[in-house]
Amino acid sequence: MENELILRTENICKSFNGIQVLKNVNLEIKKGEIHALMGENGAGKSTIIKIITGVYTKDDGEIYIDGQHVQINNRHDAAEAGISVIYQELSLVPELTVTENIFLGHEIMKRGLPDRKEMRRQVQELIDRYGFILQPDTLVATMGMAQRQMTEILKALSTEAKLLIMDEPTTSLSASETEQLFVTMEGLRERGTSILYISHRLEEIYRVTDRLTIMRNGEIVGVVDSKTVEADTVTSMMIGHELEKTGVRVPKINKDHYIEVKDLQLGNLLHGINFKAYGGEILGIGGLVGSGRTELVSCIYGTIKKYKGSITLDGKPISRSVAKNIKAGFGMVPEDRRTAGFFPQLSILRNIAISSYDRLSKGGIVNGKAEIEHTEKAIADYDVRPHMRKLPVQNLSGGNQQKVILARWLSRDVDVLILDEPTVGVDVGVKAELYVYMRKMADKGSIIIMVSSDLAELTEVSDRVLVLHNGTIFQEFRDHKATQQGVLLASSGVTAKEGEVL
Amino acid sequence: MKKNKLIALVIACVLAAAMMAGCGSSGGAGEEAAVETHEAPIVDINNGAACKMAYIPMGAGQEDFPVILQGMQEAIQLYPNITLDTYDAGFNPSNQIDLMNECITQGVNVIFLNAMDATALNSTIAEAEAAGIPVITINNGASGVHTAHIQNTTYDAGYEAAQVISGMVDKGAKTVILDVPAELKLACTMGQGFEDYAKETGAFEILEDYAQTITSIEVGYQAASEVLTKYQDIDVLYCVNDNTAIGAAQAIEAAGRQNDGIIIWGYCGMPAALDAIAQGKMTGTSYSDPFYEGYAAMVSAMNYVQLGVNATKLGNEFYADVMLPTKNVTEENVIETIRGTHWDMSAYNY
Amino acid sequence: MNRKNLFESVWAQRGLIIAVLLLIMLVGNRSFFSLGNLRTILMSISIYGIMCCGMLLAMLTGGIDLAMGSTAAFTSVICLWYYNNHGMKDSAFVIGLILALLAAVAVGILHGVCDAYLMLPSFVVTLATSKLLYGLASAILKGSFIHLTNTEGFFYRIANTKLFGTIPMPIVIFIIVAIIVGLILSFTVFGRRVYAVGANRAASELVGINSRIFRVGCYVVCSLTACIGGIVLTSMNYVTSATTAQGYEMSVMLALVVGGADIMGGYGDVPGAVFGALLAGMVENMIVMLNINTNYSQAVQGVIIVLAVAFNVYNNRKSAGLIKVKKKAG
């Protein structure tokens, strides 16, 4: 039994500043097996991967490769042990050819010069062995995503990787490219390379993996056979017991204040999108990463201008310029705080007031007093800690940075507020506060549209949930009928039978 | 891999072709095509033979360039067959070298030159002379062998200026010389003339020979104001050119010491200096009209061309070292000088 | 280290640097402190100062303008050329000034479009335009000088009159420009947006700022200040040519970097720029006063730029880095 397992971890534990993230994780992957790993965001799956690949060091527990005990403290040890990772954003050098990329860092030398012939021969041999469709001499810059992925895989295999870890590889692949990747993976399996496949998409798990390990709250809750398991069992294991509803709130819907989106079409990403968002309700938008949710709200907000179809507010078409929309009362909390959210070097005051200068200035001159008042009120209202308006935002904690951006919009009581993954990387306490503020804003009659992949957030906080799948609205959950399980299934294009709550 | 070798091959033969074409077409060189050496041609300019001349000043900012050019153009007014091209070397000796090579290649008949560096141009000047092109340096000469050098007296100008000034101040007057940058010291020896007079007669106590990077009003202003504050009592500021003198006058005015009677003496007598003297801001200058320099240079060039003469042919050091005298202009004779000058005085209402 | 003493420490450092320089001069050459010399320093840095305020805007939004010297030369040549050819009347000066300002706007737009819309590296673009403008200026003048000779006209009086008898006009103009830009940066919406675009372009788009047109605007203002600087310099020296204000952009960049501005944008303010200009002027003056060969001034400038950049990078990373390190360990 022992040598049949390529990887075995024993009671791995890890905690970050006091919070236990991994509790006695025992992961077992057989040789020549495609093993899937699923779990909600924060279930600890990315942490265990980082430990196995040497990015983090484990607090305690053991790792066995091929039955031998190994000590992995850094990326190099992992590579030595035959473990290699393919991250979502590929790490290839565009200006080099396939061969050069694969052997980058460990070229085969002959008489002091890189032995191109030998390296090309080895790459060609790898290509033939695994049946990839690649030429050793093509420049990576001229290759499509699928081919780049194959090159990345080849690069891993070239170091005699026994275990290949693939982190959501299909997010940016087209259908045909994904199919191509699965064929490649099956080819690898036949040759004895085991693959640890991380994904949210159930249909992928069925299609290609043998066994599936499910994690929740830092623990492995079960290992099942991928082919035979029921979708419902998987989702229920991921979610655990359904949180009982905290009393059904009947939102004060204001029917005649709404945003209507009519057959919106954006390239091949979104097509045939029709829905209405009413004042007074929080509309949740679910779906997997890359299903076009951010693009959809960007069209509404005006950052994406080239889309077909119409978007109207109370019947009047909205403008495609962000500035005009802001004046009309729009606001957006972007998905990636760091790159598009706050201004790191500028103070809390500047970050909050930047959106409201139409109110805080006369004839182009900023009214200093009004600006300070406005900001102090916002800091107090939304409890941005520490309460020092001159402090640069880069010095704040993640949660407080998000509060600053939220305060930037809520302080000017926006009419339409769009939030994209508002609570990512925010501790539980601040999360609850954000929900309260959003609810208060909705009760004032504003339209709130929230994009989220946090199932609990989607089902608990929003009054209505739309789930996007493959660029269209796959399913709509009305009147609080949305269950985490239902949303999760819908995200993978599977419809749970109506009303059956597990 | 094959591609890269292919590229290298293509480029190599293109270059080879270019070179072959070059050698082929020049044909005439025949013997070892090092430097074409042949006699200076006799050009009969009086009856219509075409003659190409080139003037390479130091750069766009050279003050006397337009007036020298005016003198040259005046001299060839009656000879439509003589063409004169001018270039801008941007105050960089290596540009001047490239331009000299350009003129040699174009086979001009005469090259006029304000040498930016006394030694840097010698090799190209020698090449020009060997190719039968007489090189005539104006104001800023070069140490290498060339046909002629024309300039206003600098040493005598400095010496005579010292003589005139010594009459205005009592013995041992404290003096600072705002001098040229080092590389031009070989040509501009006014500072030296002044110092020699001071050593001979003890009329001045030279506090400092202040070498500036370039001689412009800004630098003159900066240098003079520092010198003023460094030495509390100064009697004479001898400046190597008018720009420096004007800058110095401004500095003195800015320091509020215009009526301390500090003597400011410039060189070459540009319009702004003549005007400053007329208004009493400057004491005087060694006036010379670059027009005549240009004119004299052109006349001698025309002679050389007609006789087919240049330094290599004559085999000696210098054929001609023409020293045009300067005139000491002070408040008394400034008005009549302004009337007679070729400098463009239209802007001043005299 | 909270914001309070971080702010004080920056000015404390600057005070220290000035004190050290003054101390050196006390020992080196006492006459440095004479009124005349101080006025000389102010006169020489007034041009730098005017240009500093312009380039500050370009630098705040993450750009750079190395063509300020040539822009000053080119625009002042246009103005003086028009002025001299149209009877040197004050009306001719006004038209000439308008032409010069229009040329400056055109240069600014070219820089802005290349940087904001074509995503080209602004230092190569501006280096290329500086050669271009030098060539055009010397082509107009056929490589020689052009003199301002009408000493009664307004053009002459710009730099040669003294306000209240003692303060030369260039210094007054510098102070006015500094105050205007300072007010804009600290009290107007435009100013707030300059910092926003400089700090994070993507985020500024989401807040409704068209960051591209904005950056073009900053480049235009930058070129305009270069034009003003050029005109004042011409009026000061009664002459202009293609080589006027050559190399000024280096001193201006030195002043801004010493004044705390960051090449990547987002950092820097007018008081810092003014301090930098003053320091640059003082150092240049000191080099002459201590009788160090003026060629060294460029070398010393180089050393100061490197030290200032290293110091700024360290300062910014420390204030950001330190806090982050503490958080992780905490």
Place this chain on the structure above:
Amino acid sequence: MKISQKFIRKLITLGLIVILFAIFAFTAPSFLKLRNIQEILRVAAYTGIICVGSSFVLIGGGIDLSSGGIICFSGIVACRLASIGMPWPVVLLVAVVIGAACGYFNGWLITRFYLNDFITTLATGFVFTGFGLLAILKDESGTLMSQEIKNKGFLLLGKHLNGFYYIVFVWIILTVIAWFILSQTRYGLHTYAMGSNSKSSEMSGVNVRKMKVSTFTICGACCAVAAVFTVAYQTTAYLNLGSGMGFNAVAACVVGGVMLGGGKGDAVGAFLGAIFMTLVNNGMYKYGLDTSWQYVFQGAVILIAIMSDAGFAAFTGRRLRALAEKNNAEEALLEAKAKAKGGNV
């Protein structure tokens, strides 16, 4: 991809050179003279040798604007050594060591303090000129003296062998060596990798810091070689030797296809870029154009080159990628299906 993008880019520069050459040959009388060709090659060689060094830095993703300063400093030292009679190999060696040391200093400063390439090298350019000033011959009162080199052996470097200056041969040899290093050796591979994507090359084990410092060192050494030959030709050295060469070299590299982003172009491209820029200047004189138009033209050529390169890269990038996506997808899918059914080949 049979014809690589790099080859197309070089073909364009070569085409421009041939067109310009033809225009000047037919319209300008004295252009085809052997002497003029020698002149073009000599000036091109001076710029070209610096371009070899600059292309290493550019391909590695950096930029070096301090070449002017390095040339001034190493040139002046070479001039002093030569004039006291040192044999030319020793002078060349000392100069190259000094140039390399300046380059090393640039690289160390940039990597150690994470400074911005452009402003650091701009500043160190001044500093090196300052060192040059320290080294130059001065008379007792501190004013600089200009000094003519009499040392016959050293002056030989400035001479030419039946028409072609030694600097031209050195330039061609250096270009071939650089081309060989960049395209054939592991060091060259890692330079391209660093320039194209420094983070991932670091992850794959390339020591990016050491590499960056070495590219600047090579650039410094090349500048010193150019300086020595120029000083030999001009028989003296002066303060503004090499002023502005930093920018000219970068401009020539950009025109030759060595892009500012890093990872693109090669030594042959820089070679062609140097020829093109010199050809432009040389041709301009022929038409009696006022030399100020030369500056206008240079500025314009650089602007057009970087704009078209941004366009060219975007255009080819997009077109190639679209092409790749289209045919890869279908072809791959068909083959994959065939393979799955028929088992692996």
